[in-house]
Amino acid sequence: MSMNTQGRPTRADGAALSDTPTFTGNKALQIEEALSFEIGDVARTGVDLAEPTGGAHRLGGLHRDSDIGLPGLTEPETMRHFVRLSQKNFAIDMGPFPLGSCTMKHNPRLNEKVARLPGFGDLHPLAPQSAVQGALELIDRLAFWLKELTGMPAVAMSPKAGAHGELCGMMAIKSALDARGEGSKRTRVLAPESAHGTNPATAVQCGFTVEPIPADSTGRVDLGALKEKLSDDIAGIMVTNPNTCGLFERDIRAIADAVHEAGGYFYCDGANFNAIAGKVRPGDLGIDAMHINLHKTFSTPHGGGGPGSGPTVLSDALAPFAPVPYVVHENGVFHLVETRRAAKAETSGADSMGRLTAFHGQMGMFVRALAYMMSHGVDGVRQAAEDAVLNANYVLARLKTEMTPAFDGFCMHEALFDDRFLEGTGVETIDFAKAMIDEGYHPMTMYFPLVVHGAMLIEPTESESKRELDLFCNALLSLAKRAKAGEVEPFKAAPIYAPRRRLDETAAARNPVLKWRPEAQAAE
Amino acid sequence: MSVKYTKDHEWAREDGGVYVVGISAHAAEQLGDVVFVELPEVGKTLSKGDDMAVVESVKAASDVYAPISGEIVAVNQAIADEPAKVNEDAAGAAWFVKIKPSDAGELDALMDEAAYNEFVENE
Numbered sequence: 253m254s255m256n257t258q259g260r261p262t263r264a265d266g267a268a269l270s271d272t273p274t275f276t277g278n279k280a281l282q283i284e285e286a287l288s289f290e291i292g293d294v295a296r297t298g299v300d301l302a303e304p305t306g307g308a309h310r311l312g313g314l315h316r317d318s319d320i321g322l323p324g325l326t327e328p329e330t331m332r333h334f335v336r337l338s339q340k341n342f343a344i345d346m347g348p349f350p351l352g353s354c355t356m357k358h359n360p361r362l363n364e365k366v367a368r369l370p371g372f373g374d375l376h377p378l379a380p381q382s383a384v385q386g387a388l389e390l391i392d393r394l395a396f397w398l399k400e401l402t403g404m405p406a407v408a409m410s411p412k413a414g415a416h417g418e419l420c421g422m423m424a425i426k427s428a429l430d431a432r433g434e435g436s437k438r439t440r441v442l443a444p445e446s447a448h449g450t451n452p453a454t455a456v457q458c459g460f461t462v463e464p465i466p467a468d469s470t471g472r473v474d475l476g477a478l479k480e481k482l483s484d485d486i487a488g489i490m491v492t493n494p495n496t497c498g499l500f501e502r503d504i505r506a507i508a509d510a511v512h513e514a515g516g517y518f519y520c521d522g523a524n525f526n527a528i529a530g531k532v533r534p535g536d537l538g539i540d541a542m543h544i545n546l547h548k549t550f551s552t553p554h555g556g557g558g559p560g561s562g563p564t565v566l567s568d569a570l571a572p573f574a575p576v577p578y579v580v581h582e583n584g585v586f587h588l589v590e591t592r593r594a595a596k597a598e599t600s601g602a603d604s605m606g607r608l609t610a611f612h613g614q615m616g617m618f619v620r621a622l623a624y625m626m627s628h629g630v631d632g633v634r635q636a637a638e639d640a641v642l643n644a645n646y647v648l649a650r651l652k653t654e655m656t657p658a659f660d661g662f663c664m665h666e667a668l669f670d671d672r673f674l675e676g677t678g679v680e681t682i683d684f685a686k687a688m689i690d691e692g693y694h695p696m697t698m699y700f701p702l703v704v705h706g707a708m709l710i711e712p713t714e715s716e717s718k719r720e721l722d723l724f725c726n727a728l729l730s731l732a733k734r735a736k737a738g739e740v741e742p743f744k745a746a747p748i749y750a751p752r753r754r755l756d757e758t759a760a761a762r763n764p765v766l767k768w769r770p771e772a773q774a775a776e
Numbered sequence: 777m778s779v780k781y782t783k784d785h786e787w788a789r790e791d792g793g794v795y796v797v798g799i800s801a802h803a804a805e806q807l808g809d810v811v812f813v814e815l816p817e818v819g820k821t822l823s824k825g826d827d828m829a830v831v832e833s834v835k836a837a838s839d840v841y842a843p844i845s846g847e848i849v850a851v852n853q854a855i856a857d858e859p860a861k862v863n864e865d866a867a868g869a870a871w872f873v874k875i876k877p878s879d880a881g882e883l884d885a886l887m888d889e890a891a892y893n894e895f896v897e898n899e
Contacts, residue, residue: 583843762859
């Protein structure tokens, strides 16, 4: 035979070593990535441009003689740097991302394909309107469907995220009150204690004072208590529906009627519209303004993955005050109404609030959102909402054998638990959340809403299959059982397997290091 | 001198004609690690229940309300400089402000220590 002398055992031989430090600090493919300017230096570059020749300096002797001193990287170094950074980011493309209130649903690749078409991807916001008729038509078409789905007569497309949409809605309310001559009298805004923090922040930003709306024992607005707080100095209310406890506000019509009767406006935080899209039209509920998070309901990448977009639908009462610019379709041509004067002529005399942002909004998100809508159809949008609610209730039903739901009954698109099931175990919500990282999951939203002790808010979204949901539930049930069995240490030490262990949030908040300094200086 | 408590977990204790005001040890524990304290300006006049200060922990920001009406005559800069003190000694060294009351009778409506402890127990 021809003897192969290269044979060797392929099984590892020897004692199992763990936590042996490596020279580089890397752990196999988990690279300790330095900052780009720590990797680079002035002698390297990734581009090869010819030195400029000819042409005299026109700076009157003030031109720089020396190099600017910016560190450069080679092209492969640049690629590796950003790819490695991207791999450190947990993403919905890597695993379930049950962050409550954030709606981390799958972003279909079709959306991305369409958004990259040169006619959309390479647009410039100052291109002549005659050259971008298709893009304006897309904005107009998306606006049509947003109005259709919400049952509202108008929509401001330019707000660039949910909180920006809130600002748009509350500024519209302020403008409407000013137009009624009641701007200085109506200064109070009511918001539930479970509200997103942006609600009271927005109201204060618009010059209102904020008071809490008490919740009843079912986690919903206490209608009686709300009515007692209404008077002739009410500007409006801000209510999320479904609310941040994952519950539908059953009295919403009565709430709207009471607020309108008191002369106020109803702002609805539409962050959770994904639970009711295609099922309920906010316009039918008596809402005056509501932002729609395209990035949540209509699946455009957000968080670390991309910008938000928060078009805001407006009722007849608020529509005249909508911001410019907006798209108008006349005689087969799309054009932009770009100035307050032009808007005034359009709306027979009302004063637009003016411009909220430089241009027309997040065009890339508009394309993705419309692609999502058109590929799903009305029945698909409705089914997405139904499946989101079904998945959340499946998680709620499975987890309540070991964990404690904050409220009785069914939930909408997110399941809310409190920390009663951890009582006496020594394990707290934060430890439980960190232990989820070791199991390979992004933690749920924790300690929000504030009205629930040690809150854990889980939003599985419609994207997850039953298999994924079962794996997730089994992991959480196992953690809950281990906590109850007295295994405190692994929870307190968690995350054990992440590239970084438990970070000291308190130290970070008390002594924030906001400025990079060379190692030698930082050590001082 | 006895300490009086509000339902919102502030305390007030008389000290030479003014009232020293802070938040209860129970509140400090519930907040978690305090990382930021915003105090009012000396000379500011507040009504009972007005927003008086802000405490921020890793979990959330909370308003501290004035337990009695009056004028702020002193603030404890030490807790603004070192918020950790609130977790260490909320009932003592980590007082927030001193208030010169406009109506010391308002104190009567507040809870004494036993009543507050019972209130916390049942909360």
